[in-house]
Amino acid sequence: MNIRPFKRPQPVRLGVLLLNLGGPEKLADVEPFLRNLFSDPSIIRLPIPALQRPFGWLIARLRRGKSRRLYEKIGGGSPQRRITTEQAAALQDELACQGVQARVYVGMVCWHPLIESTFQQVLQDRITHLVVLPLFPHFSVTTTGAAAKKLIRCFDQHGGVREMRRSYVTHYETEPGYIAALTDLIAEEMRRFPDPRPEAIQLLFSAHSIPTKYVERGDPYLRHHERTIAAVMTALERRLGTRPPHRLSFQSKVGPVRWLEPSTEDTLRRLAGEGHEQVLTVPISFVSEHIETLYELDIQYQALAQEVGIPHFRRVPALNCHRAFIRGLAGLVRARLAAGYPLQATEQAARG
Incomplete structure (x- = not known):
């Protein structure tokens, strides 16, 4: 045996x-x-x-x-x-x-x-x-x-x-802790505007762009961002009693191929043309600070906002180690x- x-x-x-x-x-x-x-x-x-x-x-x-x-x-x-x-x-x-x-x-x-x-x-x-x-x-x-x-x-x-x-x-685009952290940071930043009423603040969710061909072939990236935004707006409405106006745009394009649009730059110009004076950008794709938040949003787009006539332009911090x-x-x-x-x-x- x-x-x-x-x-x-x-x-x-x-x-x-x-x-x-x-x-x-x-x-x-x-x-x-x-x-x-x-x-x-x-x-x-x-x-x-x-x-x-x-x-x-x-x-x-x-x-x-x-x-x-x-x-x-x-x-x-x-x-x-x-x-x-x-x-x-x-x-x-x-x-x-x-x-x-x-x-x-x-x-x-x-x-x-x-x-x-x-x-x-x-x-x-x-x-x-x-x-x-x-x-x-x-x-x-x-x-x-x-x-x-x-x-x-x-x-x-x-x-x-x-x-x-x-x-x-x-x-995990709708994970409750992720949504709660985003909602907390957005609500906190909204209180810092001269006019903190939700209807007076334009939210601009800015995502890292990707080539359009990936989405056309089934990549769920855009769909996942739309789900996140829907969940955040529902949470904000529960907290604030109303939904602030919001849009989605894309940043960080590289190369000549077609990428997801509209670009954050073009959207800021459009918002200025529509008379918006208070814009809060939300770096929705980024869970930590890096070049896309610290340079593109804080320096490049801040300067653009002032140039096109948006006097109050703020940015929601990245999630980093937010407890939620x-x-x-x-x-x-x-x-x-x-x-x-x-x-x-x-x-x-x-x-x-």
Whole structure:
């Protein structure tokens, strides 16, 4: 009779991996960051794959001077890594308060700590259960999809790591904590206008744009933003007794292809032409401060608002470590734990 040796069960080691894009922390990082960004086919795809890497290097070289000047204006680098690390620590503490012991990691698509290096740390820590949580509330192949592909490639290069159970959060555009945090910040900022009446303040939800072709092919990015806005406006109406006027626009377009419109720049000009004097921008796509909020919204669009005749232009802060947002992220993690760890179709799609 063959008797199999007894195997002691592995202790459960829970990990949570926060995924984000990343940004250069100092001016010397700008060009290599741009190379990583423009070389990634999930973010900007060229019809000829062999040209992807040379294209990334060329665009990085052409744009480095302009990009460095922009980062100089916000202090010499992006604070995204620092803030994302703070979000990870806050989430780890929140989970511990709720009785869930987990180590929370940070992995970036285009800058350090890169997903590949964080994955090695996850392996070294012998994590047995991993929840993958992107810091992109709205799914797009250019954001969550790009990050997932890099992570799945890591798993594939290590034979699949089938002993590590994992689950993916793919989007959370109406998660209650996320909506509550946005609503709190909007309501607080509205009180700072000379005329704080809701009907006197134009809300402008500004999202990072993506090429229109992705949406036409089924990317739910635009639909997810519309759901977020609907949920926020309902929450604001409950709080304020009425809905302030609102619009959705898009920023951060890169390259000559057609991107989602209207642009935030064009919308500001239109609002000025309509006589709006109080505009509050809401950076709906961004859960941490970085170049798109600190430069585009706070400097570029602030100057444009003054130029076109909008005297009172304000911006809602990014969520960062807002308590409701962190609690919402903890709720997403606990929901995945309760649902088990199926090897979701996310991985199959990422390999495709």
